[in-house]
Amino acid sequence: MSDFKVTVLGSSSALPTLQRSTSSQVLRYHNRYFLLDCGEGTQVQMRKYQIPFQRINEIFISHLHGDHFLGLPGLLSTMNLLGRTEGITIFAPAALVQILTTIFKATGDRLVFPFIVIPLEMDREEIVLEDETIRITAFPLNHRVPTFGFKFKEKFRRLKVNVAAVKEGAINPIHLQTLVTGRDVELLDGSVLRYKDFTLPPPQARVFSYCTDTAPFKGLEDYLRETTTLYHEATFLMNKKERAKKTFHSTAADAGKLAQELGVKKLLMGHFSGRYNDSKAHLEEARLHFNQELFAVEDGLDYRVS
C-alpha cells in the first residue's frame, strides 16, 4: 500500500545546509498531494525530486518562522507563471495573508489562480478538511509563535469482504457492491441481506501526524491519538536539553518517548540543528525509548505511512 507516503523535501532546522533544505514535505494519499510547510528553496527541491507540484491543491503551514514558509511566495509565483488556473487552499496562521499581499503588491504578480488562506487559530484539535476519503485536523503546538500540528486520517469507503460468507450465501456481485458500503440490501422477495453478515470491519486506518516545531507539553498525546506514523521534530539531543527548552524545541528523546507512549508504528524524526553532522546520535537517543520502526529523515526520500 504505497498509496499513502510522505516525501521529505527539507529536514534542516532554521539554517539550511548543503545536505538539508529547510522544512517541507509532500504527503501523498492516493492521487492527492498535500504540501506540509514550504521553506526557502522548496520549489527547487520539488523539481529535484520530481514532485508534480501543480497537483498540490492544499498547503499546510505550521507556523510563520522563515524556515517553514519563505518558499511559498516563489512557489505560488512559479505555479502562476506555468499557467495554473486551479485554486489553492492554504491553512496557515492569519498573518500569512498580509505577508503574501504585501509581496504580491510589490512584485505586481497577478495570480491567475485563486488562493484562499484559512487562518489557524484553534486552541484544541479541530477538523480543517474532511471528505469521504480523508479527515484532516489541526491542533496547537507549543512554540515561540503560534504553531500548529496536522493529522491526516484515512477514511475507508468500503468494508472488507467476508469471502467465506459471500461464497456460502452465493451473493450476487451487484448486491455485494452495496453491502461493502455498509448498507443492507432488500431483495425482491422481501428478504434482507444484512451487510454485517457479509463484510468485516475495514483495516486499521492509517494516520499520519506532522508535528513541528514544538516543545513537549501536556495534552499533545491527546491530539496525536490514533497516529500510526508520526513525524516529529528532534532539533536537539538531550545534552542540549536546556537549549531545547529555551527555544521551545524537542530532543530526540522527547520524540522517542512520545512515540512510544502513543504506540505508533513508525517514527520519523527531522528538523535537525545544523550543529549535527549526521543523525546517528538522534537515532540512538530515540531508540532508548521507542522500539518500533524509526527513521531520521533525509531530503529526497519517501517514507511509507504505516
Next chain:
Amino acid sequence: MSDFKVTVLGSSSALPTLQRSTSSQVLRYHNRYFLLDCGEGTQVQMRKYQIPFQRINEIFISHLHGDHFLGLPGLLSTMNLLGRTEGITIFAPAALVQILTTIFKATGDRLVFPFIVIPLEMDREEIVLEDETIRITAFPLNHRVPTFGFKFKEKFRRLKVNVAAVKEGAINPIHLQTLVTGRDVELLDGSVLRYKDFTLPPPQARVFSYCTDTAPFKGLEDYLRETTTLYHEATFLMNKKERAKKTFHSTAADAGKLAQELGVKKLLMGHFSGRYNDSKAHLEEARLHFNQELFAVEDGLDYRVS
C-alpha cells in the same frame, strides 16, 4: 589583478531550474563583498560556493520581482542566527521596507544587527555610495516595475611610479609615498618635488555594471559609460523578440549591440529563460554584434572584472 571579480550565484530568469538558481551575484573588490540581488536560495548558493557571507555589508536589489529578492529575508535571518552584529545597508526600491517589516513582525525575529534600506527612486544616474576606493552609482532601467542598474567604478589611491625618473632623481622612499598620492613634497632646503615629475597616471579604472532586468531604451548607454565589464540580462533570443518586448526584457542581440556600442572589454550575459536548455545560441547571437570577451554565465563561476 583578481582583486575585482564577480561570482555568479544564480543566472535563471523567473523560474529556477536545477542548473540555474534565481538572480544573485557577489561582487568582490579587494576585501569588500557586495551582494547584487538575492533570489530564493541565495544563502544555500553562498554555502555551496563558499562565499564568506558575513563579510557582506552592502546589498543591492535591482527590483522587487520575486526572483531578485525572495532570498533576502532568509539570508538576513541566517546572518542573525549566526551572531552577526555588524550593520547592513540595502539599496532597494522603497517597498522592500514594508515587505521585510511584515515578515519579521510575523516571524518574531529580533535582528541583533541593524539594517537600513536606502530607497532607490532616481530618474537618472546618481551616486549611492562613494569612498576613497570605489564609487557606486545607480540608474533607472526599463522594466515592468521600478528597476535599477548599478555601476561600480574603482578609484585609485595611488598614482603609478615613474621608475626611471625616481631612479634618476634618487628620490627618498619616504617622499615617494607622498608623491604617489598626488601631493608635492617640500624639502628642508626649500626645494619642491613635484609629484607629476615622478609619477604616471593610474591605469584605466575598471568599471563593472550590473544591468537586469530591462528592455533596451534610449539613454541606457549614457548611464553605462566607462563600463569595462558589463553584466546584462539576455532573457530571450531574437526569435522571441516580441515576447521580450512585451515583458520588458532583452535579447542576446540587444546585449551584444549595447556592449559593442559602449566598447566594453567583457560582456557577461545571464537571466536566461527556462525554455533554453543551454546558452549556446545566446553566445552565437551576441557574437554577431560584439567582438570582445563574451560569456554566458554559469552558477558558481567567477568572472574577473577586466
